[in-house]
Amino acid sequence: MYSLLLILLFTGLVNAQESFEENVQDVESIVEVEINWFTDFKTAKAAAKKQKKPMLVYFTGSDWCKPCVKLKKDFFNTPPQFAEASEDYIVVMLDIPYRDDIISLEQKKINKEMQKKLRVSKFPTLLALDHNGRERNRMERYSFPDPQYYWEFMNNNERLFGL
Known part of the structure; x- marks a missing residue:
């Protein structure tokens, strides 16, 4: 059970990092020309x-x-x-x-x-x-x-x- 919880936590962190990087790219495209x-x-x-x-x-x-x-x-x-x-x-x-x-x-x-x-x-x-x-x-x-x-x-x- 503890291993399953660690795997889920790790997967969530990886997905959050990817989502954060996508949002940073979106914001960078809005910056003034x-x-x-x-x-x-x-x-x-x-x-x-x-x-x-x-x-x-x-x-x-x-x-x-x-x-x-x-x-x-x-x-x-x-x-x-x-x-x-x-x-x-x-x-x-x-x-x-x-x-x-x-x-x-x-x-x-x-x-x-x-x-x-x-x-x-x-x-x-x-x-x-x-x-x-x-x-x-x-x-x-x-x-x-x-x-x-x-x-x-x-x-x-x-x-x-x-x-």
Whole structure:
């Protein structure tokens, strides 16, 4: 009887370990995708021109815009789809937060100037620019339960830029 109890206990521990390892792998697949965002438009534009790549410019209000936070979760952090799609672009995130401790005041001023120059009045906004900085496509706001319209935006960009 004692031997049977030990065998059952050992089997349970082995199964628990396997289940734990599967759960760790599941959690690892949920972790945010690492995207190499430019945060300075001027630097990004120079890189786009040099590499002859189009730009995706994302305007966000990281500390006040709930749709921006939701879009980041639903679209930008979709492993591996957006990471793979973004390889064909220079990706730029221009944050315009309310708080002054998120980005430097100088960068915030520059981002606001770019917001005005590119006529961005709604958040979030995602712009597709050619490598010379000319706007070719625009997607504004995010209120959908899924990012389907943003994937259509990306598909349209592929056709526009011949990617």
